[in-house]
Amino acid sequence: MKVCIFGAGAVGGYLAARIGHANTAQISVIARGAHKDAIARNGIRLDTPEGSITVHPSLVTDRPEELPEQDLVFVTLKVMSQSAAAPVLRRLTGDRGCAIFAANGIPWWWKHGTEHAAHLPLLDPDGALWNILDPSRALGCVVYSANEVIAPGVVRHLGNNRWVMGEPDGSISPRLQAAVQLMQASGVNGEASPDIHTEIWAKLLRNATLNSLCALTRLPVDGLAEDPALLAQADTVIDEIISVASAQGCDITAQRAAAREQLRRGGAEGGAPPVKGLRPSMLQDALAGRPLEVEAIVGQVQALAQESRIPCPAIDTILPLLRGLNRSLINKSL
Ligand SMILES: NC(=O)C1=CN([C@@H]2O[C@H](COP(=O)(O)OP(=O)(O)OC[C@H]3O[C@@H](n4cnc5c(N)ncnc54)[C@H](OP(=O)(O)O)[C@@H]3O)[C@@H](O)[C@H]2O)C=CC1
Numbered sequence: 001m002k003v004c005i006f007g008a009g010a011v012g013g014y015l016a017a018r019i020g021h022a023n024t025a026q027i028s029v030i031a032r033g034a035h036k037d038a039i040a041r042n043g044i045r046l047d048t049p050e051g052s053i054t055v056h057p058s059l060v061t062d063r064p065e066e067l068p069e070q071d072l073v074f075v076t077l078k079v080m081s082q083s084a085a086a087p088v089l090r091r092l093t094g095d096r097g098c099a100i101f102a103a104n105g106i107p108w109w110w111k112h113g114t115e116h117a118a119h120l121p122l123l124d125p126d127g128a129l130w131n132i133l134d135p136s137r138a139l140g141c142v143v144y145s146a147n148e149v150i151a152p153g154v155v156r157h158l159g160n161n162r163w164v165m166g167e168p169d170g171s172i173s174p175r176l177q178a179a180v181q182l183m184q185a186s187g188v189n190g191e192a193s194p195d196i197h198t199e200i201w202a203k204l205l206r207n208a209t210l211n212s213l214c215a216l217t218r219l220p221v222d223g224l225a226e227d228p229a230l231l232a233q234a235d236t237v238i239d240e241i242i243s244v245a246s247a248q249g250c251d252i253t254a255q256r257a258a259a260r261e262q263l264r265r266g267g268a269e270g271g272a273p274p275v276k277g278l279r280p281s282m283l284q285d286a287l288a289g290r291p292l293e294v295e296a297i298v299g300q301v302q303a304l305a306q307e308s309r310i311p312c313p314a315i316d317t318i319l320p321l322l323r324g325l326n327r328s329l330i331n332k333s334l
């Protein structure tokens with residue numbers, strides 16, 4: 001299988017290292033800047049609590065036009081970089097390939113196959129993904145795996161290993177099964193879901209709280225847990241998301257306790273020991289002065305709440321703060 005990782009940062013670097021180390025596919029990575037140079041020179045190093053591995057991908061490039069068509073493209077770009085990649089993704093996926101969007105938040109293809117099928121302007125402003133790539137080539141992937149690029153070419157993995165993938169229409173298609181098999185053969189706990197929309201809502205319970213509040217306060221997750229007022233704010237956001245998801249036809253009420261528990265355990269999933277110093281990806285971006293994934297993780301949730309006429313006062317408060325912070329990061333001269 002020809003597999004490409006588009007945007008081999010924290011999550012993409014983790015995947016590239018695991019697949020490359022298991023040698024289960026011919027792996028190419030698209031990266032850029034000093035990180036790309038370091039991978040091309042020294043390979044990708046993945047540091048995990050169990051030890052380090054270093055992997056040399058078949059090709060490392062910042063010029064995707066150098067790549068032939070791929071069977072599978074993992075898109076691990078931040079959401080706001082996806083739209084510009086639409087023409088390249090179209091070419092890379094060719095007539096037979098597909099693109100798995102491993103990202104947090106509501107994805108651009110969300111309304112594919114529904115009676116209100118349309119592109120989402122907050123996520124795909126000009127409809128490039130919708131019109132050029134086309135949602136029929138897209139699969140979703142919910143990532144439970146905490147990673148950070150700690151130096152050019154070096155990814156640190158802190159914990160969690162669950163990757164839930166699904167077709168927008170819920171079918172367990174051959175291409176979905178092939179992706180699950182590839183991941184499992186590579187030591188990555190991939191699974192196929194018949195209801196990726198509900199899985200995405202469940203993960204949003206974590207990101208709309210942890211990512212937003214950590215980015216705004218600059219505290220790691222265990223820092224939030226020390227402050228009852230911040231925990232109360234996060235719990236309110238969790239309740240609001242459960243209401244919006246329910247109004248949109250997805251019942252995630254059973255996830256409430258686990259999401260609240262995760263907050264209080266420093267971000268550890270499912271009974272794992274508490275984690276110290278976990279910096280959600282949005283905090284990593286705020287600290288590095290990079291733009292934030294505000295719209296996928298909070299803005300589009302508010303848009304869906306408005307569509308369903310669900311009041312969300314906590315989200316309405318957090319969103320302008322995040323948009324303001326994002327504006328200051330994008331326009332560094334402010
Ligand atoms: N990190 C984590 O632990 C988790 C992240 N996620 C989600 O996964 C997705 C990916 O996040 P994450 O891995 O943290 O993000 P990163 O920023 O670490 O990785 C994205 C990479 O893509 C690169 N990139 C952007 N545009 C291009 C381009 N045109 N050509 C080549 N490379 C490009 C970036 O380079 P540059 O830095 O120069 O912009 C960066 O290295 C997000 O949606 C995130 O919310 C989900 C679960 C956990």
Ligand SMILES: CC(C)(CO)C(=O)C(=O)O
Nearest residue numbers: 146147206210280281282
């Ligand atoms: C759940 C969490 C916080 C794990 O790192 C995440 O998804 C992120 O960092 O974006």
